[in-house]
Amino acid sequence: MTLSEEALDRLADVVELQPTKNSELQDRWELDSGSDVHQYLESELSEYYFRDDDSLIRATPEAADLVDVEPGVESDPEGGSIPSKISVDELQSAILSVVPGPDERSASVVAILQRVRAETDFDPDVEDVRAGLKRLRRTGVVDVEYRTVPTYRLAAERSDIDVNVTESA
Numbered sequence: 001m002t003l004s005e006e007a008l009d010r011l012a013d014v015v016e017l018q019p020t021k022n023s024e025l026q027d028r029w030e031l032d033s034g035s036d037v038h039q040y041l042e043s044e045l046s047e048y049y050f051r052d053d054d055s056l057i058r059a060t061p062e063a064a065d066l067v068d069v070e071p072g073v074e075s076d077p078e079g080g081s082i083p084s085k086i087s088v089d090e091l092q093s094a095i096l097s098v099v100p101g102p103d104e105r106s107a108s109v110v111a112i113l114q115r116v117r118a119e120t121d122f123d124p125d126v127e128d129v130r131a132g133l134k135r136l137r138r139t140g141v142v143d144v145e146y147r148t149v150p151t152y153r154l155a156a157e158r159s160d161i162d163v164n165v166t167e168s169a
Contacts, residue, residue: 014045086162092136099115
């Protein structure tokens, strides 16, 4: 199925906003009703979305690959490279709460792991923290600095990033 430019843009919205509802897409796409959203999804994007157990709209993995958008990340509409809104799981939220700020000295994965364990209720292993940091880096909210080992810090002030915590799978 070849998608039009509009369909690709709307598919990117589904990926970015997931999990989402008809009403949220209705607002984003400036449609008249949730029925119009449903009709568009079925006619244009049926291969690239599904509804989860809570009837929320989610994109298929193929959709995310097709539009090259990180799920759950909203970009700044004014073109900034740092997302203004991000959906993360509980561990990634804990990581964001302890990772050094943009003006602070970056910290290693192990240092961030120790901070997560000391300052939150989580006791993750180092690989989970490393994976969380990599995802946060891909979304643009965390920068990496290569010293002896890779080190991380926020790309923007915490107050500039709206974090939506989703349940872990």
